[in-house]
Amino acid sequence: MSVSIVTGASRGIGLEITRSLLANNSAVVTISRSVSDELRGLQSLQLDIIQGDVADRDISKLAVDTAIAKHGKLDCVILNHGILSPVGRIADLALPHLRDSRGKILMVSSGAATGAYAAWGAYNASKAAMNTLAKTLAGEEKGVVSLAIRPGVVDTGMQEDIRRVGKTHMPPEMHSKFVELHSQGKLVKPQDTARVYANLAISSVNENLSNLSGQFLSWDGEELKDYR
Ligand SMILES: NC(=O)c1ccc[n+]([C@@H]2O[C@H](COP(=O)([O-])OP(=O)(O)OC[C@H]3O[C@@H](n4cnc5c(N)ncnc54)[C@H](OP(=O)(O)O)[C@@H]3O)[C@@H](O)[C@H]2O)c1
Structure with missing residues (x-):
């Protein structure tokens, strides 16, 4: 049974990654500042829900300690909540255990990392820094696979916010693009992109995956076709 930590799991992509991991018989420790009914509804012996901010070192430590105390190992950390500085903190806390398991750090990046x-x-800037962190970790930690993966434009609360308040600060043509993707039914379903992160989390590291370490990939790219 693989063991993963998922940050930002109360809704959106993180919730679907958690659902997908549990459906694949994996153990999951989640972190989010609030606990939604959907997340609570997934409650099982294999799920530990930690309520708190990833920016709080004690919360990140509790997540790592919970995985080790309950399951004796940690295979993957999925950094989905999206703010940079706490990303580095939980990665640092998890690394000794990921070295032991020859595990993975998966960062939920964005096209914004290169799109400016x-x-x-x-x-x-924070997503570009995340990509650089994945690349740096890949160089420093040869036994841990680090990937930054863009999830596509996904039908979550984040897109709802962009449609609702984006008009006030985004260029009109950019706001219209997001509104149209939604009205034309072209947003990626959270469960489709989540499946890629979950399948990567539960897969053992083979040579192909190892060779991808440090890269910025797209959830629907050729490199990840085996994980969709
Ligand atoms: N949706 C898209 O189109 C899209 C595109 C590109 C990249 N992304 C990336 O995908 C990731 C997930 O986005 P989403 O669309 O699923 O957004 P979302 O629906 O807004 O979900 C964000 C999740 O992160 C949690 N969170 C935020 N800050 C946190 C913190 N400091 N500590 C713990 N949990 C925190 C939120 O829960 P609480 O509020 O309960 O803490 C929530 O569960 C983000 O990194 C985002 O940048 C999304």
């Missing part, structure tokens, strides 16, 4: 989207300076 207008009005999203801090978001663009």
